[in-house]
Amino acid sequence: MSETSSSLTLPDPAPQKTSFSGTLYRGNEGMWSWVLHRITGVAIYFFLLVHVLDTALIRVSPEAYNAVMATYKNPIMGLGETVLVGAVVLHALNGLRVIMVDVWPWATRNQRPLFWIVMGLVVVLMAYFVPNHLINVFSPMEGGH
C-alpha cells in the first residue's frame, strides 16, 4: 500500500443528531456505552477492594465478621447493593457486547442495536433481581443478627 495522506483530507462523517447536539460531545450509543462501561468498571473496582477486606474478617473472629456484615443489612446499604448489582450487570453484559463487536463482523455492523439489546437485558435481569433483593432487605430479621 502506497504512502499517501489522502484519507486525512476526507471530510468527517456527519454525526447523528441527538437532542444533546451542541451542548455535549455529540456521541452516539457507542460513546454512552464506553462512558457507562468505564464508570461501572471503576465503581466495581473500589467495591471489590473493600469487599476482599471485609471477607478477610472471617479469619479474625466470627464476631468481627458478623459485626461488619450487620452493616450490610440495613436498608440504605440494601439500596446501595441494588445499585452495585445494577452496575455489575450493565458492565458484564456491555463487556460481552464489546467482545462480540471486536471479534465478530456481524456484531461490529450491528453494535448499535446490540447496545439497546444490552440495555433491555439489563432491565429484564434487574426486574428479577430488585424485587427479590428488596423483599429480603425490608423483611424483618429473624434470629436477631
Add this chain to the structure above:
Amino acid sequence: MTATIENPNYAYPARSKRGPSFEKAGWIFMRASGVVLVVLIFGHLAYNLIWTPGGIHAIDFGFVGGKLADPFWQWWDVTMLWLAILHGSNGMRTIVNDYVHKPRIRQIALGAIAVAAVILILLGTLITFTFDPCPPTADPSLLPSFCADL
C-alpha cells in the same frame, strides 16, 4: 450506503508488530477473564443474594463457614478473586494512562494499583485456604451447624 476508502492509512497507523506484546496480552486477558467472570460473579450474586433463603440477611460467619468448607466454593471464590482483581487492576491501569499525564503522579498511581492487587490477591487466597470454619474458642452458636458433630 457504502463508501470505499481508497487509502485507509492514518497519521497514527495501527501497530502491525507481530508476536507477543504486553498490551496485546492485556487486551486478550480482559476479554477472556470477562467471559469467565460473568459466570463466576452472576453465580456468586445469585447464590448469596437470591437463592439462599433470606438473601443478604442470611450472610454471617456460619453461612461463609458452610460455603468455604467445600472445595468447590473455595476454588470458585479464589478464581473469581484472581480474575476480578487482575481484570479490574488492568482496567484501572488503562484509565490512569488515559487521564494522568504528569509522569510522577502516574507512576505513583500505577504503583498503588499494583501493590493493592498483590496484597489483596495474597490475602484473599490465604484466607480461603487456611480458613477454619470451627475455631475451637468461638461461641458455638455463631458457627456452621456441622461444627457440633466434630
